[in-house]
Amino acid sequence: MKTLLAIRFSAMGDVAMTIPVMQRVLQAHPDVEIVFVSNKNWGALCEGIPRLHFFPADLKGAHKGVKGLYRLFKAVRAAYRIDAVADLHQVLRSQIVRTFFRLTGRKVAVIDKGRAGKKALARQENKVLQPLRSTIERYADVFRSLGFSVDMSATPPVFGRRSIPVGMEPKGAFKWIGLAPFATYVEKTYPFDKIATLLGQLVSQPNTRVLLMGGGAGEVAKLQELAERYPQAIVVAGRFKLPEELAIISQMDVMISMDSANMHLASLFGVSVVSVWGATHPFAGFMGYGQRIGKAAQIELGCRPCSIFGNKPCFRGDHACMEQLPVSEIIEKI
Known part of the structure; x- marks a missing residue:
């Protein structure tokens, strides 16, 4: 079993977009498990996906600053034997964590955010108004760079319908x-x-x-x-x-x-x-x-x-x- 570490700290919408990609990677590679490090509040997004393990990051508490991120690195390393790292965020915090793993000899792949294309899309003059590569495909590219093929062309739901929780008005025929x-x-x-x-x-x-x-x-x-x-x-x-x-x-x-x-x-x-x-x-x-x-x-x-x-x-x-x-x-x- 190969264990991949995926990092995407925030925000909730961006984290949600990683979920279909990681699910598809796991479906295509039964010998792989993914440890997903993200904001401690978003664990529910990973529930029900086999071999996807949520690892909470407390970036305002225990994992704040460089010392805190080193503490996070050590905690992940103590719990799992990480084989490779997928940085799906490419911010200073994720750079620090992936560097700790790179120094231990682990292969690292990093998202290409396509900044040049986005700059051309949003500038006031000489705007280039054309569709850019989707963020979901950019996430998938990171796993491809690590050698794990993933096809995102089909888009079936990640999750099925769930029971209405206690305290919510019944749906009935509405x-x-x-x-x-x-x-x-x-x-x-x-x-x-x-x-x-x-x-x-x-x-x-x-x-x-x-x-x-x-x-x-x-x-x-x-x-x-x-x-x-x-x-x-x-x-x-x-x-x-x-x-x-x-x-x-x-x-x-x-x-x-x-x-x-x-x-x-x-x-x-x-x-x-x-x-x-x-x-x-x-x-x-x-x-x-x-x-x-x-x-x-x-x-x-x-x-x-x-x-x-x-x-x-x-x-x-x-x-x-x-x-x-x-x-x-x-x-x-x-």
Whole structure:
């Protein structure tokens, strides 16, 4: 049995995109196991995949700083005999950990993020608007570099449907539409007044329940405000732990999400996702696993995309990419 170490510390959506790749590697190579080092909170994403072992990294605690990363290296090495390392992150922390393993003679492969192509895609002048290699294929390339073939051309669901957790309203004969209206950056977030309009149209559909997704006290408060206006909506955020939220997502018929984590979580279960794109663009390679670009709600603007991750302020100052995106464009894609 060969043991590979895969590293991807954050964020949840990026971590979720590694899961189909690692599952496919393991299916193609029965003599391989993968130890996956990631944020300590994301272990539920690995559950149910044979020979995929989650190893939690506490980057704000025990594994903080160089000394902490050395402690992480020693802990992994004590628990597993690592044969090779797949760095799926290529940031300073992952560079440090992989260097420790390289110094012990282990083979290391590192993701090519395609920075030149992404820079050309997002620049204001002489923009090269063309699809780039997907992040999922870039993850697969790392394993290929280590000598492990993997075919990502087919996109079956990673996981099947799961039982609705205790405390969640029964689905019954209702159609469940997930609505995840938040993203890390405002440039990737549909305006809240438009979200309210969208929700009003969704709940007016017969036999439909809209499940409001999010995280953190601020987001939960905004979702509760929406649910007070539209009692047919159900606030899921803040009520369940990640494994239970994943079970709820698995039962959805459609997910409406920004370019954010919920798009990727729903994709793992084969749930159709209507993704909403503003400052970012599907051409950068971050579409959900198995999702069709025809389900991406977006408008054509010469300034789009203005950044790859949505972390740069709108240089126009009007957020036209989101403000001008009509609610009808999203409704039509459901």
